[in-house]
Amino acid sequence: MALLTVEDLKMYYPVRGGVFRRTRAVCKAVDGVGFSLEPGETLGLVGESGCGKSTVAKSVVRLLKPTSGRIVFEGNDITRSGPAELRGFRREMQMVFQDPAESLNPRHTIGQILEEPFVIQKIGTRGERSEWAAELLRRVGLPVDALGRYPFEFSGGQRQRIGIARALALKPRLIVCDEPVSALDVSVQAQVLNLLLELQQQDRLAYLFIAHDLSVVQHMSDRVAVMYLGKIVEIATATELYRNPRHAYTKALLESIPQVDLSRKRERKLLKGDVPSPINPPAGCAFGHRMRHPKWQESVAMDLRLQEVSPGHWVQPCPCCTT
Numbered sequence: 001m002a003l004l005t006v007e008d009l010k011m012y013y014p015v016r017g018g019v020f021r022r023t024r025a026v027c028k029a030v031d032g033v034g035f036s037l038e039p040g041e042t043l044g045l046v047g048e049s050g051c052g053k054s055t056v057a058k059s060v061v062r063l064l065k066p067t068s069g070r071i072v073f074e075g076n077d078i079t080r081s082g083p084a085e086l087r088g089f090r091r092e093m094q095m096v097f098q099d100p101a102e103s104l105n106p107r108h109t110i111g112q113i114l115e116e117p118f119v120i121q122k123i124g125t126r127g128e129r130s131e132w133a134a135e136l137l138r139r140v141g142l143p144v145d146a147l148g149r150y151p152f153e154f155s156g157g158q159r160q161r162i163g164i165a166r167a168l169a170l171k172p173r174l175i176v177c178d179e180p181v182s183a184l185d186v187s188v189q190a191q192v193l194n195l196l197l198e199l200q201q202q203d204r205l206a207y208l209f210i211a212h213d214l215s216v217v218q219h220m221s222d223r224v225a226v227m228y229l230g231k232i233v234e235i236a237t238a239t240e241l242y243r244n245p246r247h248a249y250t251k252a253l254l255e256s257i258p259q260v261d262l263s264r265k266r267e268r269k270l271l272k273g274d275v276p277s278p279i280n281p282p283a284g285c286a287f288g289h290r291m292r293h294p295k296w297q298e299s300v301a302m303d304l305r306l307q308e309v310s311p312g313h314w315v316q317p318c319p320c321c322t323t
Contacts, residue, residue, distance in 0.1 A: 001075060003206050004037040004060065004174060009069035011055050027279045028277040029055045031230035032069075034306075039173065042200070042207040044221030044238065046214055046253065048275065052230040054098075054209045057178045060208060061095050062086055075175070075259065091121060094167035098179040100129065100159035106150040110137070110162055111147035117169040136165040140195060144157035157188035164195065168203075176208045193220060214257050218242055223312075226250045230278055233321070236313040246309060248321035251286045288301055295320040 011030040014023040030052040037043050060071060062078060078089055097103035098270050104113055112154040116122050124132065134144045140161040142238055150169045151159055160180060167175050175317045177196070181189040190238035193216065199205060211217050218238055225235040226249065233246040245251045252271055276282050282289040284299035300317045306314040315322055 002036040002072075003039045003041075003074060004208075005061065005070070005072040006036070006056075007034050007058065007070040007072070007299070009033040009065060009071065010067045011052070011059055011061060012067040021230050022149065025279050028230050028281060029278055030066075031135060031278075031281070032057065032305075033227070033230070033232055035062070035225055035232065037174070037206050037208060039206055040200070040204040042209050042221045043221070044217035044224040045208065045210045045227060046212060046217050046224060047227035049212065050275065050278075051227045052278075053180050053212075053227055056227075057095065057176045057208065057210055061176055062089075063095070087121070091170040092172050093174040093176070094113075094172045095176045095178065096163050096167050099183050100156060100163045101151065101183075103163055104159060106151055109148055109150055113151075113162065114147075114166055114169060117166065119221070121170060123170075132169070136169060137162075139168065139199070140165045155188075156184050157192060160184060160192055162194065164192075164199070168199065171203070172205070174206045174208070176210070178210045179212065180209075182211065184212070188267050189216070194293070196220070214242075214253055226253065229276060229281055231286070231304075231316070233316040234314065235306065236315075240310075244313075246293070246315040246322055247287075247318075285318040285320055288318060291320070293320035305320045 009030055010032060013026055013027040013029060015025040016022060017024045033056055035043060044058065047053055055064065059066050062081065066079060069079065070077055073089060073093065078086065111130065111133050114136050118129045118132065133147060137146055142158060142161055154162065167262040181192050184192060188204055196207070202206065209217065209220050221238045223235065224238050224241045225232050226247065228249050234241065234245070234250045241250065242254065245254055273292065276286050276290060284302065285296060285304060288296035288299055304318060306315050307317045308314050
């Protein structure tokens, strides 16, 4: 049984205006996303800024209440669960945020930050919580004397390690990583990524790994899902997706990866047009509409739900984007 199953997830925000703040339109941040995640697996979620990746992440851990759809965790539908019911599931799913400086309370010591999950869940005595916090620091490669210090006393990479330690506190089975290394120096990114991989092997953690750096996603992920304007347009194993992309948007993302070997020249195709607004998305294939593809009109009346084109490789069946 899958650890996590997301079905037709939608997250709409009302756009209000006028004197009486009436709803004038709807912003479709996430529009019908679906995927599954097995225990111990890493699913990479990639796409341009504003495509809905972080909204999916926050919906999965129920920091946001979805407009519609289903989120099933360990066989339990948590889509409409209230705070009391969600408290138990919080022990099984945690989140590592993009900006470690913003995600750690600057008024709390590291010890207080790491002990807080145990306090909220009413686990252990004060002495036990202190011992567990010290062990969490050891696991992420930080000294125990950091317990009495404050977040501003650490570098960005060290703060992200503290964020990871906090996520590990309650021994979760799923960790949602929302661009966990994008705010870090390149020299530090590899250390944090290797730490995540090491912890995954030790605890058989499942990761929903969100990033816009495709080389990082390739290194971390077992499978990769590609999002565009609130929808998943392609999903496959990392090896298959990078070797045989089928959707035009996926190909455009892969072509944007910088080449290390300067002797290998390739023609880079710049994307035309602008990303459509999620407040007024076009009918049919949004990427085909952006590119003004001659076959875009054919996609308007089509069912664009993902179809399996080869074992484990799903793609949006669009005449203007799929080959």
